Amino acid sequence: MGRTGKRRSAPTAATTTASEGERDIAVAGPVTDHRQAGETAARRAGTGLAVGSPVRIWMIAVLSLPALGMTCGPSAEPPPPDDCGSPGDQPIASLAIGPERLVDQPFQPWAADDTAYITQGAQGGNMLGVSLSLAGQPAPACLAQQSEVHRGDELLSAEDVPINTYDEAGDGQRTTHTLWLVFDGAVPDLGDELDVITEAGGKSAAAHVQVVANRHRLVSLTPAAPDQYQWHKVHFTLTSLHAPDAEPFEVELSTAGDPGVLQLPATTATIFNTSEELVVDTTATGTAELVVRLADQEVRAAVNVITY
Secondary structure: OOOOOOOOOOOOOOOOOOOOOOOOOOEEOOOOOOOOOOOOOOOOOOOOOOOOOOOOOOOOOOOOOOOOOOEEEEEEOOOOOOOOOOOOOOOEEEEEEOOOOOOOOOOOOOOOEEEEOOOOOOOOEEEEEEEEEEEEEOOEEEEEEEEEEEOEEEEEEEOOOOEOOOOOOOOOEOOOOEEEEOOOOOOOOOEEEEEEEEOOOOOOEEEEEEEOOOOOOOEEEOOOOOOEEOOOEEEEEEEEEEEOOOOOOEEEEEEOOOOEEEEEEEEEEEEOOOEEEEEEEEEOOOOEEEEEOOOOOEEEEEEEEEOO
């Protein structure tokens, strides 16, 4: 790869607000810290919810969110890139590439064929966030690297600024914060296929990705207890990953098992936090499941409802 990149600044957040009516299912849970030094970004859709605990989730039968922005951290000036001035020239033993780092989450590499989303900054710039993981004897704390994004034979973005690496796990494996690859010209569309390539320390890492709207993931759904009493409320904890960070998303809700055991006041919910407590009424005895779906993903949890 040619050294065709320029030093970039990470994006700042755009500010947009929305109002929705509060609905009938309560939620309690920790609120995600939406700030990450050097990695504040805004998306075309989604807004963070700044609340205390307990909070309430908004559940609706039919939901249509407008295009929203997200504010996380200061927005007056872009945070400086996580660059460094004295990159090491020693070879490295391994190199892996992954999507932008999520708050409080470890580095996750892309598979050879994976997905990625485009982030839009407050000043209108479009970019792709990537992160790196490397090992060496030892691995350099300041890494000279060259990263590029290609769509077929077309070079869309390039970056060759040296960046800091961190021994986050204390095991000698070093990772980076998000490196933003800015699209100065053509911007990839949904469905486009891209090749993301990084060369550093004599190694090369690459991923073939398809552009998607997001990489949200449902992790688990757990009831507070497997046995519940009739006419009481059942507390389920939904754990999820939000990618982009802090962007809410809509899930579909349904029940399975014995009919009439769990009563849902709505068929969809907007999920704002990585841990949400869904509270559902019980109206009959028997065994039933709460089912939560997001596109082709599904998590479910069963409870046995009994009388006193």
